[in-house]
Amino acid sequence: MNKKTVRDIDVKGKRVLVRADFNVPQDKSGQITDDRRIREALPTIKYLLEKGASVVLASHLGRPNGVRNEKFTLMPVAERLSELLGFHVPLLSDCVGPEVDAHVRAMKPGEVALLENVRFHKEEEANDTVFAKELASTADIFVMDAFGTAHRAHASTEGVARHIPAVAGLLVEKELRIMGDALSNPKRPFVAVLGGAKVKDKIAVVENLLGKVDTLIIGGGMAYTFLRSEGYPTGGSLLDSERLDYCKDIILAAKAKGVKLLLPMDHVAATSLDGNGTSRIVDGEGIPQDMIGVDIGPQTGKAFAEEIKTAKTVVWNGPMGVFEVPEYSKGTLAIANALVESSAVTIVGGGDSAAAIEKLGLADKVTHVSTGGGASLEFLEGKVLPGIDALQDL
Ligand code: AMP
Numbered sequence: 328m329n330k331k332t333v334r335d336i337d338v339k340g341k342r343v344l345v346r347a348d349f350n351v352p353q354d355k356s357g358q359i360t361d362d363r364r365i366r367e368a369l370p371t372i373k374y375l376l377e378k379g380a381s382v383v384l385a386s387h388l389g390r391p392n393g394v395r396n397e398k399f400t401l402m403p404v405a406e407r408l409s410e411l412l413g414f415h416v417p418l419l420s421d422c423v424g425p426e427v428d429a430h431v432r433a434m435k436p437g438e439v440a441l442l443e444n445v446r447f448h449k450e451e452e453a454n455d456t457v458f459a460k461e462l463a464s465t466a467d468i469f470v471m472d473a474f475g476t477a478h479r480a481h482a483s484t485e486g487v488a489r490h491i492p493a494v495a496g497l498l499v500e501k502e503l504r505i506m507g508d509a510l511s512n513p514k515r516p517f518v519a520v521l522g523g524a525k526v527k528d529k530i531a532v533v534e535n536l537l538g539k540v541d542t543l544i545i546g547g548g549m550a551y552t553f554l555r556s557e558g559y560p561t562g563g564s565l566l567d568s569e570r571l572d573y574c575k576d577i578i579l580a581a582k583a584k585g586v587k588l589l590l591p592m593d594h595v596a597a598t599s600l601d602g603n604g605t606s607r608i609v610d611g612e613g614i615p616q617d618m619i620g621v622d623i624g625p626q627t628g629k630a631f632a633e634e635i636k637t638a639k640t641v642v643w644n645g646p647m648g649v650f651e652v653p654e655y656s657k658g659t660l661a662i663a664n665a666l667v668e669s670s671a672v673t674i675v676g677g678g679d680s681a682a683a684i685e686k687l688g689l690a691d692k693v694t695h696v697s698t699g700g701g702a703s704l705e706f707l708e709g710k711v712l713p714g715i716d717a718l719q720d721l
Pocket residue numbers: 522523524525528547548549565600620621622644645646647648649650651678679680
């Protein structure tokens with residue numbers, strides 16, 4: 328990585344503002360249902376404390392749309408963080424203002440405080456310069472550790488970096504190192520597995536990966552537009568009729584580049600997406616008019632898994648079917664298991680595939696599960712993430 332990290336600077340006696348991603352899932356009563364994002368922030372916090380800094384944490388939570396709304400308070404995060412760190416982490420009343428300023432300026436090395444939700448201010452998402460300057464004003468150094476929001480140029484992810492020295496935290500460093508190495512210098516064969524609902528959402532990823540991978544596997548809802556473009560009957564399956572030509576071109580481009588492109592050859596076809604209808608396996612004859620492809624079939628699962636077995640690097644983004652319905656999650660499970668059994672560098676891009684592998688309890692059996700859905704997708708697209716770009720160069 329060509330950006331400075333916390334390891335490259337002296338933080339002793341400094342006040343360090345850390346942008347973390349504490350946008351955790353919660354149930355209706357506000358209880359945190361998965362604290363992975365909080366746990367992932369601990370290495371940077373502990374590192375800074377060990378090196379003699381005081382740490383001021385900032386994050387967003389949910390979409391309060393620029394107004395204060397107690398439903399989106401970071402209080403549950405402060406409580407969980409206190410448990411994980413083993414000492415009390417106070418939640419400040421806001422993220423800017425005289426009260427916050429006074430508290431932060433009085434902090435001593437080894438102390439931690441959490442600012443209230445930065446999205447309680449509309450200036451956050453507008454990346455307002457005055458607001459960014461105010462956020463930066465109480466700190467000596469800014470540490471960007473919120474990989475999950477690094478693709479957004481907001482005041483607390485990008486704006487602050489223009490006012491005080493800004494470096495990457497250990498989580499961002501890890502995300503960039505593992506995914507960056509996989510994309511720029513992969514051990515080969517390099518296999519990418521793409522799934523999910525929409526072709527549209529993955530176009531830039533497909534185009535970027537076509538120039539890098541040896542094999543591209545496409546499953547999930549997006550596969551049906553590819554299959555239809557080749558004349559295969561897809562019945563009532565998801566179809567992006569505007570992108571049939573595009574899919575045809577991708578198939579031709581893969582051939583021209585010598586990239587092996589694998590599409591599903593059998594399917595679970597169902598009468599409804601929600602698991603309440605009937606379903607059966609179909610292959611060569613195609614999906615009947617009155618049915619929908621909801622998962623890759625068993626032969627396809629095997630073939631995709633075999634291909635993954637030959638790989639030295641695997642990147643996976645997007646489920647192979649409607650995995651939320653247990654009956655239609657077998658294809659996604661087959662991919663997850665193939666990654667787990669592989670000795671390759673295995674990377675799960677965030678979002679639904681990360682959720683699927685977490686749900687299966689297999690997250691710690693792959694090399695890396697990215698903490699950022701949108702951010703890892705944009706990284707796979709080859710885009711520069713504004714929250715990273717703003718950091719000091721090495
Ligand atoms: P994405 O956010 O693009 O990764 O898409 C994830 C969503 O795609 C999940 O909610 C899946 O249920 C959905 N999905 C995957 N395969 C299919 C399919 N064959 N038909 C409809 N939806 C699908």
